[in-house]
Amino acid sequence: MEPGSCPGSTVSEGSDELLSEAPESDVPLGTWAQDEVFRHSDILEVISYHIGDPLASPSAFSARQDLFCAALTCRGFLAPCMDILWRDLDSLLPVLRLLPDFTYVDGSYVRYLLPTPSTSLKRCRQILLGTVQVDDWLRLDTYARRVRSLAMGYDSSFISPQVFIRLLKLRSNPLLPALAQLRISTSSFTDAQSSFLLPAPALTSVEIDIGTESAGVPTLLLTLSQEQPLISHLSLRGAGKLPSSMFAPSCAFISHMKHISSLHLSFSVPSIFNSLMPVLEMVSLIDLSLDLRGCTIECVMPYFVFPPLPGAIAPVRRIKKLRVEGEGPIILHLTKRLGVIPSLTVLEVIVHSDRTVLFPLKIGTFFHNIMLWILLLAKSIRSLRIHNDSAIHASESSAVFLNPNLIDLEHLEFTNFPISAEDEDIEAFTLSSPSLIDLFLPGGGQKLPSPAVLRYLSENCPKLEHLQIHLNMTFVPKLPESYCYSHLLKNLTIGSYDFEATIDNLIAISSYLHRLFPHLRTVQQDDAYDIEQWGHVDLLLRAFQSVRKDTYACLGLT
Structure with missing residues (x-):
């Protein structure tokens, strides 16, 4: 296909006549059953959406071709298919x-x-x-x-x-x-x-x-x-980087947009951070993303004053969603001042570092300190994501011990650094965070929990839908006495390095998951190990669910 072209250009050449010459039937309206469908534009929009779904076609181009063919069929499909074809260019x-x-x-x-x-x-x-x-x-x-x-x-x-x-x-x-x-x-x-x-x-x-x-x-x-x-x-x-002569007026122009609620500045500005004051003081701003790589602590800290000076008001006090990335020292100083953002609900931290930068702490201790400050100063957080993008490999660091106490926490994700936890740690964590919906915990720590922690998650976190966890699979616990029908976990990702894939173990873990999470859709591995074993577990889980549904159908139960 020619660069810059898309099916929209083909549509424009061959579909002008469709607007006035769409097929019409001589049969009175209501004779055909599908006429009722054409009376409802929302149904036609749903059908057109699935026709043009790229995931259901070999390619995005093939999906757009299907939409174009559907638009040629009749007047009813012309408008919704054209809307999708021309919606995104x-x-x-x-x-x-x-x-x-x-x-x-x-x-x-x-x-x-x-x-x-x-x-x-x-x-x-x-x-x-x-x-x-x-x-x-x-x-x-x-x-x-x-x-x-x-x-x-x-x-x-x-x-x-x-x-x-x-x-x-x-x-x-x-x-x-x-x-x-x-x-x-x-x-x-x-x-x-x-x-x-x-x-x-x-x-x-x-x-x-x-x-x-x-x-x-x-x-x-x-x-x-x-x-x-x-x-x-x-x-x-x-x-690209804006020089100071351009960055200052750019911030002034941004501050004139009084309705901005979400601002992402994802490029480095080393020494002119003070120009952001008019932007951070905007009343409407609630979602802020900053790239602090190359910035100094002295440039950033005036915006995150803690404790507040007499009569001073932190300009970021209204922020509800904050995403920051930068070197370790500045990220650590920033988390110590999260108390100036009382309404913060979403926090994403991306830490950059390399061997040329003097890192003050071991990676594990560093992230552990970040978690402590978050627990102390940002208890209103509902979504927390911490990502280690440093060049220092996780195996060279000590592990982070899981110890959050955020009652309203709904999303927790750690990426690219080890988590060390025992069963008691996970149990305490689930009791303190009952509102969890998404939980993503990496492995690599010195201590890994056993599959028994899945029962704690099933009993104490009823809203959990997506789970990623690394487990010590040296043994499989006993089956629960009953099903946990109310639990709606959909996706489970498990990492393990010691799973002995005997037929007894495969059946045992599949039955265990079936009892704890009856509505589970997918089970997959989190690493390159044990791919085949967890594939067998997923197939056995499907079989257990099918037998349960057939049994309940025979008994007339739901």
């Missing part, structure tokens, strides 16, 4: 190709040419020739009004700026009136494109990928603050 070319005379400079339209040593970039840029009539605008609006998400890909740089300048003179109303999400890159996005796409009355989310070319970021943010005051989500990501 990774290029603006399908929309622009709806206009007449949108062609190459050399007149070649059938193939999209990339610049090579023999073909210059100027020849490959697409321009707009001729005139645009009223019918042409109606044709474009028929499809453009369906676009909800747009990602300005690399091919946008091959569209001549003259196209957007020309269209700005011909059209005053928004090109994409229903556009809600916009993803752009500073390497290929131009002022002409921003002037053409904005304002978009429905736009609420903007993601900006900052590359090597970052000079246009302040101008773009100024345009967004003036034209799109209702934006609620703004993300600035990428490997």
Whole structure:
């Protein structure tokens, strides 16, 4: 398929007639049973969604082809299938190709040419020739009004700026009136494109990928603050860094967007962190993501003053979701000041380090200290995720001992560092965190719990749906006396290094899981070991569930 093209361009060429010539039947409405289906647009939307589901097709392109074929069948499926086909675009070319005379400079339209040593970039840029009539605008609006998400890909740089300048003179109303999400890159996005796409009355989310070319970021943010005051989500990501001359005005423009509730700044700003004060003081901001790599403690701590100075108010006090990543020392100092965020419910910590950075503590002790400060200062947390992205291997560190006491905790995830716990530790943990829904615990510690802890999780955490845990499989405990029918655990991921896969052990652990978690859907391994053994457990579990259902059906029970 040509770069920048998508099934939307094919649809636009062959489906205009469908809007006026969709198949109609001479049979009166109500004669056929399916006529009742066509009366309900929500049912048609569900059917169309499953037709275009990429997971149910060999590829995403095949799923879009199926949607296009469904749109050709009858008038009922035309609108919902077209809505899905045009909902998400990774290029603006399908929309622009709806206009007449949108062609190459050399007149070649059938193939999209990339610049090579023999073909210059100027020849490959697409321009707009001729005139645009009223019918042409109606044709474009028929499809453009369906676009909800747009990602300005690399091919946008091959569209001549003259196209957007020309269209700005011909059209005053928004090109994409229903556009809600916009993803752009500073390497290929131009002022002409921003002037053409904005304002978009429905736009609420903007993601900006900052590359090597970052000079246009302040101008773009100024345009967004003036034209799109209702934006609620703004993300600035990428490997590029803004110099201080650009970062300070950029933060000032962001602070003018009074409705922003979610802000992600995932690029490093080493020495100019103080420019963030106007942003952090925004009343509407409740979701904050910061990349603190390269920052100093002195730059960050004024925003997380604890205990508060007399009369001072921490600017981050309203934050409910916080995601921070940085080197170990600054992360440790930050967790010591979580008390200034009384309403914090979601916390994600990503720790970076390498052998060139002097690490103050062993990795295990370091994460243990982080947990202690979180327990002490952030008891309102419902979701906690800590990820070790350092270059120091987990085997070189001591283990983290699990000891949380968060009553309202619903999601707990540790990644890439060892957890050491015995059965008593897990039992105490389940008693103190009864609201758990997701629990992800890695292995690698000196001590691993036995399968008996699954019973503690079944009895003490009735809401648990997703579980990942490493167990010592040297023995299998006795079966529970009865089923725990109320438990709704769906997915179980187990890691083990000592599972002796005899037929008795396989049947015993399968029956044990069946009693504790009757509604379990999948059982899988967490590492490269014991893949075949846990595959057998999953099959046996399915067999136990099938026998139980058949038995209950014969008895007339549910």
